[in-house]
Amino acid sequence: MRTLGLDFGTRTLGLSLSDETKTIASALKTIRYEKEEELIKELDSVMKEYSIDELVLGLPKNMNNTIGPRGEASIEFGKKLEERFQIPVAFQDERLSTVEATHYMIEADVSRKKRKKKIDSLAANIILQTYLDKKKGR
Numbered sequence: 001m002r003t004l005g006l007d008f009g010t011r012t013l014g015l016s017l018s019d020e021t022k023t024i025a026s027a028l029k030t031i032r033y034e035k036e037e038e039l040i041k042e043l044d045s046v047m048k049e050y051s052i053d054e055l056v057l058g059l060p061k062n063m064n065n066t067i068g069p070r071g072e073a074s075i076e077f078g079k080k081l082e083e084r085f086q087i088p089v090a091f092q093d094e095r096l097s098t099v100e101a102t103h104y105m106i107e108a109d110v111s112r113k114k115r116k117k118k119i120d121s122l123a124a125n126i127i128l129q130t131y132l133d134k135k136k137g138r
Contacts, residue, residue, distance in 0.1 A: 001020070001052070002022070002052055003018040004128075005017070005092075006055060006057045007121075009120060012033070012120045013033065013039055024132075025128035026125065028124075030118070030120040040080070055088070056091075056092050057077065057078045057127075058092055058093075058094030061093055100123075100126055101119055101122035101125075101126055102119065
């Protein structure tokens with residue numbers, strides 16, 4: 001069983017996958033969507049393919065630790081996922097995860113065009129790895 005990390009955006013969902021020991025996260029892919037129903041359907045096939053038993057959803061908070069409109073949308077999406085898949089959804093503070101992901105790719109000399117395609121899955125990877133480290137006490 002594995003944990004799936006999610007970076008929920010208005011048009012994209014970044015995915016990251018843990019190993020079976022739930023120690024290491026790896027960027028998986030980014031799903032682009034128009035309607036949430038399409039997104040849920042594609043997410044369902046990913047969850048079956050990788051035997052997912054836990055979801056970690058990035059929670060965008062404001063810098064002053066309050067929750068704004070994007071954070072509220074993520075909480076609502078998390079509730080829908082729990083109802084649909086009947087597995088727990090944990091929330092992980094995702095402040096600056098996209099900024100951190102961008103810095104990693106710039107340091108690795110990834111072109112701007114390629115960064116745009118990878119940013120969401122890498123942000124999901126940072127969210128999931130932070131969660132896994134916290135859970136293991138690291």
